[in-house]
Amino acid sequence: MTTIKTSIAALLAATALSSTAMVSTATADDHATSACLITKTETNPFFVKMREGAAAKADALGIELKSFAGRIDGDHKTQVEAIETCIADGADGILLTASDTSAIVSAVQQARDAGILVIALDTPLNPTEAADATFATDNFRAGELIGAWAAGQLGTDASNARIGLLNVNVSQPAVGVLRNQGFLQGFGIDINDPNKWGDETDPRIVGQDISDGNEEGGREGMENLLVEDPMINVVYTVNEPAAAGAYQALKSMGRENEVLVVSVDGSCSGVANVKDGVIGATAQQYPLRMASLGIEAIQAWADEGIKPEPTPGKNFFDTGVSLVTNEPTEEVDSISVEEGLERCWG
Numbered sequence: 001m002t003t004i005k006t007s008i009a010a011l012l013a014a015t016a017l018s019s020t021a022m023v024s025t026a027t028a029d030d031h032a033t034s035a036c037l038i039t040k041t042e043t044n045p046f047f048v049k050m051r052e053g054a055a056a057k058a059d060a061l062g063i064e065l066k067s068f069a070g071r072i073d074g075d076h077k078t079q080v081e082a083i084e085t086c087i088a089d090g091a092d093g094i095l096l097t098a099s100d101t102s103a104i105v106s107a108v109q110q111a112r113d114a115g116i117l118v119i120a121l122d123t124p125l126n127p128t129e130a131a132d133a134t135f136a137t138d139n140f141r142a143g144e145l146i147g148a149w150a151a152g153q154l155g156t157d158a159s160n161a162r163i164g165l166l167n168v169n170v171s172q173p174a175v176g177v178l179r180n181q182g183f184l185q186g187f188g189i190d191i192n193d194p195n196k197w198g199d200e201t202d203p204r205i206v207g208q209d210i211s212d213g214n215e216e217g218g219r220e221g222m223e224n225l226l227v228e229d230p231m232i233n234v235v236y237t238v239n240e241p242a243a244a245g246a247y248q249a250l251k252s253m254g255r256e257n258e259v260l261v262v263s264v265d266g267s268c269s270g271v272a273n274v275k276d277g278v279i280g281a282t283a284q285q286y287p288l289r290m291a292s293l294g295i296e297a298i299q300a301w302a303d304e305g306i307k308p309e310p311t312p313g314k315n316f317f318d319t320g321v322s323l324v325t326n327e328p329t330e331e332v333d334s335i336s337v338e339e340g341l342e343r344c345w346g
Contacts, residue, residue: 033302034064035295036086036094038079042069045267045346046287047097050121053288054095057295065295066091076100083107086116093117093298095291101126101174117301119294119308122287123175124316133297133308134316135290139175139264142283143182143236145323145332146262149281150234151187152329153260158188164225164232165197165208166218166242172196176238179264180208183236206232211242218245226253237263240270240282247278268344271324275337281325284340290319 037054039047051067058065066089068082076099086094087110094116098104101123108118108130120131128134151158165183168176180197184205192199198208206229211217218237225232226249235250237243243263250256257277263270266284273279297308311318323332324340335343 032062032064033093033299034066034089034091035298036082036089036091037065037067037291038082038086038094038096039067039069040073040075040079040097040099041071042067044073046122046265049345050097050287050291053291054295057292061295061299063295063299070099074099076103079104080107083111087111087114091116092302093119093294095119095121095294095298096131097121097123098125105130117298117307119297121290121294126174128315133310135294135297135308135319136316137285137321138314138318139178140182140185142264142285142321143179143184144186145182145283145321146236146264146281147183147186147188148332149186149323149325149329149334150236150260150262152331153280153327154234159204161187161204161234162206162229162232163187163204163234163236164206164222164229166211166221166225166235166237166246167197167208168213168238169210179238180236183262187234211238211245213239213242215241215245215248218242219249220245222246222249226250233259235259235261237261239263240265240267240273240279243270243279243282244273247273266322266324266340266344267346268341269346271337271340271344274324274326274340280327281323281334282340284322284324284335284343286320286343287345293317293319
């Protein structure tokens with residue numbers, strides 16, 4: 001009798017184990033891909049558009065998406081906490097626009113060690129290879145486009161240009177350096193060390209100042225440049241808010257119609273400023289496409305273990321850039337303001 005009871009108990013135990021195994025397998029098979037999007041802030045229109053792109057693609061693919069953001073630009077601690085949450089949740093992939101591209105590396109490595117695909121969006125990490133991939137605008141190319149356009153507008157007078165440049169800040173973040181150096185090369189100015197701005201010797205550069213990437217900073221920086229040379233006729237700005245501020249300073253001196261102002265971003269307000277003549281041309285980038293492609297890459301990683309490849313000849317995946325202007329030149333391919341407004345963000 002004891003033997004029979006023991007055998008029945010063993011059979012029931014085996015059946016239970018088998019059932020448990022089947023449930024576990026079914027759960028694993030039904031596990032939805034999960035992703036995290038971590039941006040610098042949640043209010044910047046660029047990152048708002050990123051969230052829209054990620055959410056739309058995640059919804060289309062059936063991916064569970066959680067979004068996080070720093071409280072302000074530079075909020076490194078909150079971004080680290082977000083990565084830790086994504087690791088604890090067992091996310092398949094993380095899309096990250098890092099506030100501190102160097103300090104975030106250790107947290108990113110923890111995520112990668114946990115088998116999570118980490119893709120840097122817009123802002124490469126330092127070093128770039130700290131992420132599995134980078135999806136970004138070719139910022140050097142963006143600068144080249146507006147530089148070549150400005151030179152084309154001036155024609156033979158480009159050799160006598162008086163150029164002022166408005167950068168982000170003195171810490172020289174990589175994105176700003178790339179745009180600055182691209183602009184100079186596109187205009188036909190020799191650059192020295194491509195990893196920093198300010199070491200050029202071309203006499204056409206009358207000064208470089210900073211804007212903190214905002215309108216007030218752009219106005220103050222432009223005022224400083226006009227003190228150095230009130231006859232500046234070309235102004236490069238790192239982004240469109242800085243360009244709007246520069247225009248205010250020029251207008252206060254009655255020179256707003258005598259100076260070419262160029263910029264980078266492609267926001268709806270920035271393209272509207274091109275339409276209104278505040279900015280002559282801007283290089284438009286595509287945050288929605290960055291995030292959408294990033295979600296697709298996470299799905300490929302979850303399904304097949306495949307990591308995204310960089311664009312041939314580059315160490316990142318180039319998500320595209322277009323020159324937007326209503327005054328095209330033969331030297332540069334461009335799209336109209338109307339098309340720019342159809343593609344804009346913010």
